Amino acid sequence: MPLTEPSDDRLPEETVAADPTGGTDGAVDDSADSTEPSLPEPVRQRIVALTATALPALPADEVPAPLRRVAKFAPNRRARLGAAAIATQLSGDPLFRQRVASRIVTDAGELGAAVVEGTAPAAADPVEVAALAYLVRPPGWRDLVEAAGAAVQAEVDSAVVTELVRGAEQRVARAEHDRAVAKVEADKLRDELARVREELGQLREENRALGRTLRETQARERKASEMLATEKGRAARAAADHDSELRRLRAKLAEAETAAGVARHSAKEARSVGDARIWLLLETIGRAAVGLRRELALDPAQRLPADFVADAYVDQPAAATSARARDTDDPARLDELLALPRAHLVVDGYNVTKRGFGEMSLEQQRKRLITGLGGIAAQTGDEVTVVFDGAERMHGLPPSPRGVRVLFSRKGETADDLIRRLVRAEPSGRPIVVISSDREVADGVRRHGAYPLGADSLLRRLARS
Structure with a gap:
């Protein structure tokens, strides 16, 4: 969400403390527009992280009331859990923002000094520059923030283009691999075709050599061969069906054994948990009965129940009782x-x-x-x-x-x-x-x-x- 700044005039003491370097010329934005710019998400996160790091270093009286509890958080939880409160305070409290900026600029060294002067080194991280510019607010700070947004968007676009190029290269490599595989398969088919043609030529030569006297025998042999091939095909299909059924039954048996093992383990675990809970409950009930028996040890009764019923008809004021509820911190x-x-x-x-x-x-x-x-x-x-x-x-x-x-x-x-x-x-x-x-x-x-x-x-x- 964009950090927003209140439009009311700042107090005189805020104007004096605005420049993190000690002067007063950096306390006013370079634009009359009091609305907060739309910050890129990396810049917003960096601003919150810098402020969370600087919180413990501020004196207690300089930390706004909403952030005093956040300042006590562990370092790894301060920016995560207090992000909303920190962002709101930076937008609505210029004096707090300037106090934070003075410490952050000191820690930033040369980069902080350059940002205070309204410039940024070319090799500096644009997100870091934009975050410092937002906190310090030197002349032209809005341009630095917009430049950071443009740089972040350019990085995102570059990453998208790089990913597209990588995908295209992978598709080209796959196509080359498929083409090489297809070429190898084509070569194999051509070799197989040549071999079949060679065998066919040999058969024709044999047929011509045998002559007309062997044609009837060949016909009978072809018929027997066809019948044998048919039977072999049937036998092969039956064997394949048998193997497939055997594999399916073995898979079902393995699944059943696995399910049975899981069921046994779950039942054993559930039984162990149940036994522990029952033992603990029975132990608790037993000790509670012993404690109650000890707590309710009474003297022999001197009056019978009918005596108490009779007392209800006697005009005597009942004794008032009072009890005070115990506090949860008692x-x-x-x-x-x-x-x-x-x-x-x-x-x-x-x-x-x-x-x-x-x-x-x-x-x-x-x-x-x-x-x-x-x-x-x-x-x-x-x-x-x-x-x-x-x-x-x-x-x-x-x-x-x-x-x-x-x-x-x-x-x-x-x-x-x-x-x-x-x-x-x-x-x-x-x-x-x-x-x-x-x-x-x-x-x-x-x-x-x-x-x-x-x-x-x-x-x-x-x-x-």
Whole structure:
């Protein structure tokens, strides 16, 4: 989408800060038209990438409020997830754009200085030049952007022409190969024809030598030969049909054996999963019954049920009861759920660490969270699983404490998807506690019978221990 710039006048302080080199002569476009030009897609992507790279280097008070959360993203996610917010802020906030430009021009070196002066080296990448020109906006910057669009289109056209030429060359090569094969086949046919003609001449010579006395015998022999050829043809066709049927039956047998093997493997796998789910459910029910029996241990009843029915007819005010709903971030609620038999605690790793100690590096965040979860697993004896985004971040991971399972989402899959899969894999009735402040995750796991709690409940629980 094209980046657009607001048409209202800029503040005086924005005008002073417009020139990234420190002056004030580069703060105004070379055209009175305030509308944004239509940017080629490579140029738009390069602008967003440059801005995303410069965000962490800006002071906190110079980063617009909508981009402060984006600035905390990992480098490989900042340009991808914050592209829309960055594009909107560049179009609507000239002062922010100029602050970003001042840092990018400094990093660009000679190319940045040339773009500030309104020129571009002939050997420079037109996309890079257009991106710098859009951010710096020296005199004639629109011409640089249009030139980049023309260069990108020329590259696309050149690639199309190259592909067409390659296809034509391949077709010519195939035609030459087919012509050579046809020539070889023609030579073979001519040789075969010469051989047949030679044999025919020999037969004619033999016929003439045998004479009239042998014609009747030859006729009988020809008739016998024809009958023999017919029978041989029938036998050959029958043998071919038999071979074809045998191959077909062997193929069907192989397919049946393959299908039977797959069915056996699937049945065995399904039976293993079902056995695990049934065992876990029975174990959970058993421990829940034991806990309930211990929890509901009551003294012998002093009153009979009829006594309570009789009390309903006595004019005595009923005792008022009140209850306060537990907050999803209340650590006491987390303790109650972890006290349930065979509870399974599933934690959205980075959702908790970035909320509790986001100032640390990712490696330190993972170590601190996994160590704290090891303490909870040791205290409660519950199953604990922590899920992080991205399998490529496994470097620096400490050994997992006893009772703690550490998982990383695969390529193309988020930690939220992996958490939902873990919840769906559990048997109905097992207490599953999911720690995540993401409302979408909480709503999804709640539909499958899990108990969603906010990240603060776990952070308070870890701080307490």
